[in-house]
Amino acid sequence: MILKDKTVLVSGVGGGLGREVARLALRDGARVVLAARTESVLEATAKELDPSGERVAYARTDITQAEDCEALTALALRQFGAIDAMVQVAAYENVFGGLYETDFENWRRAFDTNVLGSLTLIRALAPEMKKSGGGSLVLIGSLSMYLPQLPQAGYAASKGALLSAMYYLAQELGPDRIRVNMVVPSWMWGPPVEAFVKLRAKAEGVPQETIVDEIRSRMPLGEIVPDEDVAEAALFLASDRARSISGQTLMVNGGELMR
Secondary structure (H helix, E strand, O other), X not given: OOOOOOEEEEEOOOOOHHHHHHHHHHHOOOEEEEEEOOHHHHHHHHHXXXXXXXXXXXXXXXXXXXXXXXXXXXXXXXXXXXXXXXXEOOOOOOOOEOOOOOOHHHHHHHHHHHHHHHHHHHXXXXXXXXXXXXXXXXXXXXXXXXXXXXXXXXXHHHHHHHHHHHHHHHHHHHHHOEEEEEEEEOOEEOHHHHHHHHHHHHHHOOOHHHHHHHHHOXXXXXXXXXXXXXXXXXXXXXXXXXXXXXXXEEEEOOOOOOO
């Protein structure tokens, strides 16, 4: 129960990584505040994960909007008294194309959400963490920052910018005992990757297992990392077991890239 009596805020709670982070945080003893842009998804997830409603709160949140982030922070304080950790999963990923096909408006949306949105949320939370003696901020990166996989330069660049921001945040917030780290996944076996595999298999007229085999052939551990394994890494960094870790990246990629 590494998060017993902690309050963990999770943004980007949908059907993939965000949900797994919330589920495992509850398993590890935390109270959890859920954030996403779709209230119906939040309501259904909250009821599924904690039917009693005693350990989960939620609020519809667009992390690019300061007022939403401030309202989310206020909810967490009102319901649970403090915020001990945040795992920022919310992201805009639909940025495809090379130099000549890319829609730069999508690049801007990726940076607005993935970089400025993350900072907007942190700006709302950090003062409250400072008041309560510190905490942990966990950002989610992407292996695409280092290793081109799909034609997603805009998404990768936004995550690279978030990584750079992470180093500066760790330095700035460290004196307040606020730790800032990043988990860097590659392919994660969950709803988004499952959908990608189905679409590509249909487009190429091959069995889905052919696409899966191609992806996992690049991973020495021989499997696509499950969402829950990435969530486990994020919650380790959120916990007091990582109390002396800040300004670091933790890769969870099955060995696809070794650094």
